[in-house]
Amino acid sequence: MTTRKITNSSQGIHGTISVPGDKSISHRALMFGAIAHGETVIHGFLKSEDCINTMKCLQQLHVKIEEKDDVVIVYGKGFEGLEKPERTLYVGNSGTTIRLLLGILGTLPFETVITGDDSIKKRPMDRVVKPLSKTGALFSANKAPIVVSGTNTKGITYDSPIASAQVKSSILLAALNSVGTTNVSEPKPSRDHTERMLSHFNVSYQKKENMISLIGKQKLTGREINVPGDISSAAFFIAAAIITPNSSLEIHNVGLNETRTGIIDILLKMGANITISNHSKMNGEEVGTIHAEYSPNLNSVEICGETIPRLIDEIPILALVATQANGMTVIKDASELKVKETNRITAVADELTKCGAKIEPTNDGMTIVGKSTLQHANVTSHGDHRIGMMLAIAGLIADGGMTIEDAEAVSVSYPHFFEELNNIMA
Numbered sequence: 001m002t003t004r005k006i007t008n009s010s011q012g013i014h015g016t017i018s019v020p021g022d023k024s025i026s027h028r029a030l031m032f033g034a035i036a037h038g039e040t041v042i043h044g045f046l047k048s049e050d051c052i053n054t055m056k057c058l059q060q061l062h063v064k065i066e067e068k069d070d071v072v073i074v075y076g077k078g079f080e081g082l083e084k085p086e087r088t089l090y091v092g093n094s095g096t097t098i099r100l101l102l103g104i105l106g107t108l109p110f111e112t113v114i115t116g117d118d119s120i121k122k123r124p125m126d127r128v129v130k131p132l133s134k135t136g137a138l139f140s141a142n143k144a145p146i147v148v149s150g151t152n153t154k155g156i157t158y159d160s161p162i163a164s165a166q167v168k169s170s171i172l173l174a175a176l177n178s179v180g181t182t183n184v185s186e187p188k189p190s191r192d193h194t195e196r197m198l199s200h201f202n203v204s205y206q207k208k209e210n211m212i213s214l215i216g217k218q219k220l221t222g223r224e225i226n227v228p229g230d231i232s233s234a235a236f237f238i239a240a241a242i243i244t245p246n247s248s249l250e251i252h253n254v255g256l257n258e259t260r261t262g263i264i265d266i267l268l269k270m271g272a273n274i275t276i277s278n279h280s281k282m283n284g285e286e287v288g289t290i291h292a293e294y295s296p297n298l299n300s301v302e303i304c305g306e307t308i309p310r311l312i313d314e315i316p317i318l319a320l321v322a323t324q325a326n327g328m329t330v331i332k333d334a335s336e337l338k339v340k341e342t343n344r345i346t347a348v349a350d351e352l353t354k355c356g357a358k359i360e361p362t363n364d365g366m367t368i369v370g371k372s373t374l375q376h377a378n379v380t381s382h383g384d385h386r387i388g389m390m391l392a393i394a395g396l397i398a399d400g401g402m403t404i405e406d407a408e409a410v411s412v413s414y415p416h417f418f419e420e421l422n423n424i425m426a
């Protein structure tokens, strides 16, 4: 386990950076490339642990994938080109990998065993096992390790009780290799990268309100994909600039898909100095440049309802920002946080309390009372990349900095996070 010491940054953070590729889009680019026919060339692929695990799983299913210079090339042979792996597939820490792959594997006529690390083994898979079983897919368990297979799967109609892009995407991937129409709805809109990727691969589907309908067995052909920078990674540096005195930071090429920009909406509502410029589009995904500056007059907010899925992974870093805002910030409707890489409600509350924050966990979120002066503490990431990065940013404003145990967890989504942080502190 690696321990990292972060020093307090009295001079602020400065510079112009780009963040690595979007994790959600990188996973999908590989999977769509694998089930399409022909070459899919991916630019800006995120080479982090989670996405590399997706790549390795697909290679074990006998998909040829090459890394050349800055591109990743997937030589897809359609669903029928996927072959039984010799070994158990290992997804590491990645919920997106296991849930989306279960959708694909549940339509293949051979048994695959799939598992992950200790965190993955605890995370609920019934949310995909239940709907996918209706297609005719077979599963040995509701938690990893799972043995999965399926023959002649059929389209289903499923009203998902949770707003989860992983559930929606798993069902849509299964739908592509099933006979007939699949209809899937969700209670609130979750990230729509799968839908945009379907359009990019010329798959036709209908979307009416929160219901997507797709006819199975459409043929996909390999495409070129440009992956924008990950707004969930950018969020740590945006927050750092906002809460650290004397800071000014520009981040290029950030994905600005509106199903992901809840973090920007909330920070603006809190009074943060953020501007967005250079708007453009990359294979159906909006991108732009984000400029963030120190914002001394932040106010508390309530974060709930439809906003939650639009910033679900940014709640740990938003909690830190809320410690620097006047008044009480209330986060609710976010019980999904309990089933992420760790229980992010208790992990955030426990670790930030050690630093002097006034933060109370609730059943479906937390309350945070600002403004607090934070101080040095020995904290832990709990093996969760987003908790680790949030605590590193807390170190910038804490008296005496921060000591973070299990800091290597950041490699799950942002392998060079600490190097980038050092660069902008210089």
Ligand SMILES: O=C(O)C1=C[C@@H](OP(=O)(O)O)[C@@H](O)[C@H](O)C1
Residues within 6 Å of the ligand: 023, 024, 025, 096, 163, 164, 165, 166, 167, 169, 190, 191, 312, 313, 336
């Ligand atoms: O589909 C995706 O790429 C993701 C969806 C979200 O999970 P849920 O869909 O389970 O909320 C998110 O937390 C995760 O980091 C990535």
Ligand SMILES: C=C(OP(=O)(O)O)C(=O)O
Residues within 6 Å of the ligand: 050, 093, 094, 095, 096, 097, 313, 340, 341, 386, 413
């Ligand atoms: C929840 C996350 O990812 P996953 O569900 O893919 O493990 C995340 O990256 O914050």
